[in-house]
Amino acid sequence: MGEQQGIGTADDVERRIIVATQAGLPLVARPWDEVAASVGIGVDELLARVRSMLDRGVIRRIGAVPNHYAIGYTANGMSVWDIDDARVDAVGEFVGALDGVTHCYRRPRRLPEWPYNLFAMVHGRNRDAVERQIGDIEARIGERFPGACRARDLLFSSAILKKTGLRLGAPG
Amino acid sequence: MTDTMKTAGARAELDATDRALINALQGDFPLSREPFAEVAKRVGLAEAEVIARVRRLLDARVLTRFGPMFQIERIGGAFCLAAMQVPEPDFERVAAAVNAFPEVAHNYRREHALNMWFVLATETPAGIADTAGRIEAATGLPVFRFPKEREYFVEMKLEA
Numbered sequence: 001m002g003e004q005q006g007i008g009t010a011d012d013v014e015r016r017i018i019v020a021t022q023a024g025l026p027l028v029a030r031p032w033d034e035v036a037a038s039v040g041i042g043v044d045e046l047l048a049r050v051r052s053m054l055d056r057g058v059i060r061r062i063g064a065v066p067n068h069y070a071i072g073y074t075a076n077g078m079s080v081w082d083i084d085d086a087r088v089d090a091v092g093e094f095v096g097a098l099d100g101v102t103h104c105y106r107r108p109r110r111l112p113e114w115p116y117n118l119f120a121m122v123h124g125r126n127r128d129a130v131e132r133q134i135g136d137i138e139a140r141i142g143e144r145f146p147g148a149c150r151a152r153d154l155l156f157s158s159a160i161l162k163k164t165g166l167r168l169g170a171p172g
Numbered sequence: 173m174t175d176t177m178k179t180a181g182a183r184a185e186l187d188a189t190d191r192a193l194i195n196a197l198q199g200d201f202p203l204s205r206e207p208f209a210e211v212a213k214r215v216g217l218a219e220a221e222v223i224a225r226v227r228r229l230l231d232a233r234v235l236t237r238f239g240p241m242f243q244i245e246r247i248g249g250a251f252c253l254a255a256m257q258v259p260e261p262d263f264e265r266v267a268a269a270v271n272a273f274p275e276v277a278h279n280y281r282r283e284h285a286l287n288m289w290f291v292l293a294t295e296t297p298a299g300i301a302d303t304a305g306r307i308e309a310a311t312g313l314p315v316f317r318f319p320k321e322r323e324y325f326v327e328m329k330l331e332a
Contacts, residue, residue, distance in 0.1 A: 006296030007249045014247060024239040027227050029219060030205055047203050058246040061328050062239065064197035070234040071194065071332040078282065089322065096325025106322035107253065114316065123330060161279035162271045163236045166244060166293045
């Protein structure tokens with residue numbers, strides 16, 4: 001598949017499906033019929049394609065993407081951790097499985113400015129709750145993986161500046 | 173405008189039906205000819221009511237989007253988290269310049285020396301470095317890139 005070439009060369013129909021739906025599905029009784037018409041294929045083929053994209057993980061899920069703040073998760077904390085490289089994958093699996101952690105990734109450090117290699121998002125109803133939860137995660141890491149965590153920080157978001165999602169250009 | 177999405181005051185008035193609908197719609201939206209009718213049956217509303225409520229929740233920005241969420245890495249595209257250290261007096265100007273790039277999928281202000289965090293989405297892996305370079309040129313500030321090396325967990329829904 002087009003790991004090197006990129007999306008444009010991967011599968012033109014799938015690219016057209018992405019472009020037709022990236023801003024959202026039409027809010028009509030038969031949304032997939034409208035998407036199929038704009039992609040230029042029949043609705044049965046469209047549904048089969050979308051099913052395949054879901055099965056392969058090209059689509060993670062289909063549905064509503066809530067604004068966290070609007071549904072009451074006003075404290076959005078990005079916790080970042082400097083974890084021993086030899087144990088970071090084990091710690092990442094462990095932290096990712098804890099309640100309240102919504103995303104957990106390993107990312108590269110950017111020394112000297114940024115020593116952290118593990119990122120875990122925690123959403124809560126207020127900052128105190130998120131801070132308590134991060135303290136709890138730190139204690140659990142310390143118990144389970146003694147000495148693996150060298151430092152951590154917690155970055156709260158104070159504004160959403162943009163949240164449109166993916167925007168590929170029109171077919172070209 | 174960024175003001176409309178600031179944290180203060182962004183909490184919407186939601187009734188129990190809105191919450192139930194938001195929770196139901198974070199699962200799998202049916203791949204059928206009349207998907208809203210199926211959702212309506214699940215939550216005990218009329219189809220037209222479901223569609224009207226989704227439209228209202230989008231208009232009120234309770235939902236930021238309604239549709240498929242893509243993992244474009246799976247077909248050759250790329251996502252990358254990036255951050256910048258923006259001097260406070262320049263923050264609005266830099267936010268506008270960064271947000272003007274269609275490759276910027278989301279952007280958050282965070283409380284840290286690195287105070288602007290955004291996600292780039294591009295059609296090719298090479299597009300990430302290219303876009304970061306163009307953002308550096310447009311803003312005069314370095315862009316730190318934090319590509320995902322390993323994904324341990326991604327939650328698919330947040331209960332409303």
